[in-house]
Amino acid sequence: MDVLYFAWVRERIGLPRETVETEAETVQDLVNELRRRERRYDLAFSDTSALRVAVDQELCDFDMPLKGAREVAFFPPMTGG
Amino acid sequence: MQEAAFDLGAEANAFVARQRGVGAIVTFTGIVRDLDDAPLHHMQIEHYPGMTEKALSKIAEDAAGRWALGDILILHRYGRLAPDDAIMMVATASRHRRDAFEAAMFLMDFLKSRAPFWKKEETAEGADWVAAKADDEAALKDWT
Numbered sequence: 001m002d003v004l005y006f007a008w009v010r011e012r013i014g015l016p017r018e019t020v021e022t023e024a025e026t027v028q029d030l031v032n033e034l035r036r037r038e039r040r041y042d043l044a045f046s047d048t049s050a051l052r053v054a055v056d057q058e059l060c061d062f063d064m065p066l067k068g069a070r071e072v073a074f075f076p077p078m079t080g081g
Numbered sequence: 082m083q084e085a086a087f088d089l090g091a092e093a094n095a096f097v098a099r100q101r102g103v104g105a106i107v108t109f110t111g112i113v114r115d116l117d118d119a120p121l122h123h124m125q126i127e128h129y130p131g132m133t134e135k136a137l138s139k140i141a142e143d144a145a146g147r148w149a150l151g152d153i154l155i156l157h158r159y160g161r162l163a164p165d166d167a168i169m170m171v172a173t174a175s176r177h178r179r180d181a182f183e184a185a186m187f188l189m190d191f192l193k194s195r196a197p198f199w200k201k202e203e204t205a206e207g208a209d210w211v212a213a214k215a216d217d218e219a220a221l222k223d224w225t
Contacts, residue, residue: 008210057129075129076199078198078199080195
């Protein structure tokens with residue numbers, strides 16, 4: 001699965017995207033897995049209320065199932081316009 | 082979406098020229114605003130290629146479903162912009178002004194918080210990501 005990071009999430013983790021081998025059932029499970037990897041992930045995901053997530057380019061909640069998902073993206077609240 | 086600057090007058094004229102039978106056209110343009118405390122050197126705009134197009138299409142479809150519109154234009158830049166540069170524009174065309182005005186407000190409110198763009202302000206002090214405003218999120222509730 002491709003995992004993408006944008007804005008300060010990208011800066012804190014230190015890369016824009018990576019391929020992750022995972023059995024995570026939901027977005028939250030994936031977050032928990034990533035946080036256990038390294039401190040930079042743990043810090044980036046320490047407060048998920050400050051983050052937004054999209055699965056296959058659609059905004060969703062952190063309890064979203066990942067079955068069949070190809071792309072998960074994490075980013076701060078958007079500031080367009 | 083584009084990195085290059087756009088010509089507001091040319092875009093607006095081209096939009097007007099494409100319409101038939103409308104009575105009202107509203108355009109809105111967002112400009113890079115200087116900061117109150119430290120002079121802004123640049124604004125960096127990042128976006129999520131792929132999702133951005135989908136999100137903008139969805140917002141435009143929602144607007145088209147709510148108001149009687151002839152046409153909608155959304156233009157949004159990304160990359161490195163300077164103070165006073167135009168960031169984005171929307172244009173709406175309708176038979177009557179109320180539909181055109183309301184649809185333009187709706188597009189702007191949703192572009193602010195539901196289109197995957199992120200702004201970073203660079204000053205002499207360093208660079209900081211612009212935080213989303215609670216007011217912008219609250220504005221979406223007015224449309225539901």
